Amino acid sequence: MFNIFETIAKTDFAVFMLGLLGIPFYEVIFKYVKKCNPKIFSIACVILTYIVLTS
Numbered sequence: 001m002f003n004i005f006e007t008i009a010k011t012d013f014a015v016f017m018l019g020l021l022g023i024p025f026y027e028v029i030f031k032y033v034k035k036c037n038p039k040i041f042s043i044a045c046v047i048l049t050y051i052v053l054t055s
Contacts (some may be wrong), residue, residue, distance in 0.1 A: 014053050022046040 026042035033041070 015050060018046060018049055018053065022049065 023039075023042040023046055026045040027038050029045075030036075030038040030041045
């Protein structure tokens with residue numbers, strides 16, 4: 001049971017979840033900031049979040 005929590009706590013799992021849910025999540029956030037292309041905004045946010053998670 002503790003192995004599951006250790007896996008979730010690792011950065012690799014966070015990066016996996018970012019890849020899985022990042023772009024749709026940031027597309028929803030984009031609906032509140034409508035001055036640019038939603039795909040470009042989402043991809044840029046995912047890249048910046050990846051950099052923050054891995055550093």
